[in-house]
Structures are given as C-alpha cells and as structure tokens.
Amino acid sequence: xxxxxxxxxxxxxxxxxxxxxxxxxxxxxxxxxxxxxxxxxxxxxxxxxxxxxxxxxxxxxxxxxxxxxxxxxxxxxxxxxxxxxxxxxxxxxxxxxxxxxxxxxxxxxxxxxxxxxxxxxxxxxxxxxxxxxxxxxxxxxxxxxxxxxxxxxxxxxxxxxxxxxxxxxxxxxxxxxxxxxxxxxxxxxxxxxxxxxxxxxxxxxxxxxxxxxxxxxxxxxxxxx
DNA sequence: GCAAAGATTTGCT
DNA sequence: GCAAATCTTTGCC
Numbered sequence: 001x002x003x004x005x006x007x008x009x010x011x012x013x014x015x016x017x018x019x020x021x022x023x024x025x026x027x028x029x030x031x032x033x034x035x036x037x038x039x040x041x042x043x044x045x046x047x048x049x050x051x052x053x054x055x056x057x058x059x060x061x062x063x064x065x066x067x068x069x070x071x072x073x074x075x076x077x078x079x080x081x082x083x084x085x086x087x088x089x090x091x092x093x094x095x096x097x098x099x100x101x102x103x104x105x106x107x108x109x110x111x112x113x114x115x116x117x118x119x120x121x122x123x124x125x126x127x128x129x130x131x132x133x134x135x136x137x138x139x140x141x142x143x144x145x146x147x148x149x150x151x152x153x154x155x156x157x158x159x160x161x162x163x164x165x166x167x168x169x170x171x172x173x174x175x176x177x178x179x180x181x182x183x184x185x186x187x188x189x190x191x192x193x194x195x196x197x198x199x200x201x202x203x204x205x206x207x208x209x210x211x212x213x214x215x216x217x218x219x220x221x222x223x224x225x
Numbered sequence: 226g227c228a229a230a231g232a233t234t235t236g237c238t
Numbered sequence: 239g240c241a242a243a244t245c246t247t248t249g250c251c
Contacts, residue, residue, distance in 0.1 A: 075244095078243075154234080199230085
C-alpha cells in the first residue's frame with residue numbers, strides 16, 4: 001500500500017515517527033531495492049539553525065517549501081547524496097533526512113550500486129586504482145546486509161538516488177522512488193540529538209530530533225549519550 | 226568574482 | 239583516532 005501523504009503533512013516530529021518503519025522502494029521488479037526506514041532526522045522551519053532552510057528559500061532547498069511527501073535530495077561534502085522526505089504542510093520548510101534503512105529485498109542490486117560508486121572513486125586514484133578496486137570489491141561483498149544502507153550517504157548509494165530524484169513524489173505509486181506503508185506492528189522509536197550539526201548554535205544543536213529504532217543493526221553512527 | 230565550509234565515508238597511522 | 243576526497247552553495251569583497 002502506498003504511503004498516505006496525510007501522515008507526512010503534519011508536524012515534523014509526528015511525521016518522523018510515522019516515517020519510521022515505512023518501506024523505501026527503488027524501481028520495480030523482483031530485484032528492486034527495498035528496505036525499512038529505521039532512522040531519520042527532522043529539520044524544522046527557517047528558525048532551525050541546522051537546517052538548509054536557515055538561509056530562507058534558495059534554489060537548492062526550494063522543495064522543502066512545497067507539499068509533503070516529496071523528495072529533497074542534495075549533495076554534501078562534494079560527494080555524497082542525501083535523501084529527505086518533505087514534511088509539514090506546504091509553506092513550512094521542513095524535511096526528514098533518511099539516515100538509515102534496513103534492507104528487505106533487492107540486496108544484490110544494492111551491492112552492485114555500492115560497488116559501482118566505489119569503483120568510480122577507485123578509477124580517479126590513478127596508479128593505485130587496480131588495488132583500490134580489489135579492496136572495494138572485497139569490502140562491499142563482506143558488508144553485512146544490515147550495514148549496506150547504514151548512513152545517509154549509503155542510503156543514496158545503495159538505492160542509486162541522486163539529485164535527479166529531487167522533487168519526486170514519494171507518495172505516487174508510479175514513481176521510480178517511493179514509500180510504502182508496512183502493515184505490521186509499529187516499531188519502537190527513541191530520540192537523540194542530531195548528528196553532524198555541531199556548527200549550529202544552541203538550542204538547535206541539542207534538539208532531540210534524531211528518531212530511530214533502538215537496537216536496530218542498521219543504524220548509522222552510534223547514539224550520542 | 227573568490228574563499229570557506231559542509232545534515233559523510235573511507236582509509237591509513 | 240584523524241585527515242583526505244570533492245564540489246556545490248553561501249557569504250563577503
């Protein structure tokens with residue numbers, strides 16, 4: 001069943017809890033990558049000094065101002081894509097960063113995609129390229145299934161998500177990238193401060209807007225005490 | 226126009 | 239445990 005937009009068009013903290021446990025699906029067919037979202041972070045409003053919306057509306061963050069359920073994809077550190085799900089009613093710039101997904105199916109395609117990325121990086125290494133490529137191959141093959149999408153950059157790499165998906169409607173069952181509602185017992189949700197936002201002043205740095213399934217083997221970085 | 230930093234991951238010391 | 243990789247976006251001259 002496709003994910004109801006109403007579950008995202010509410011306040012961001014409620015939407016974050018709603019999004020935990022949802023299925024993220026890329027493409028169609030039996031080998032299509034799919035996995036359960038087990039960790040997200042909320043970025044809420046222009047006043048949030050950790051959010052891309054803190055500068056007001058720009059070309060990059062424009063979709064954050066639009067309707068909920070749409071993908072906001074951006075590039076960080078010049079090399080990693082990050083997937084967000086726009087939340088709150090249209091007009092309020094807010095998004096949920098998908099930090100970790102536990103693979104459910106399509107694992108082979110995920111490994112292929114991760115390896116493609118690693119090989120591209122290895123090629124640029126020049127003379128050490130061949131050695132790097134071998135290491136990348138071993139590393140990807142040795143990575144446990146639960147760790148394949150255990151980080152915001154890894155989610156995009158494993159699911160082949162890039163900025164071409166910016167603006168895609170994740171609630172449309174016809175979309176290449178979409179969300180599905182899982183008919184199961186709701187997962188427990190814990191909170192913690194967000195990761196990698198030390199540049200932001202208080203109180204934004206310490207807001208407990210990281211939402212995750214405690215004990216999941218697919219979480220990104222360890223939870224800060 | 227140019228300098229600086231970033232919602233990360235990887236590999237080496 | 240730390241630094242490099244890499245390039246877009248933002249801020250300031």
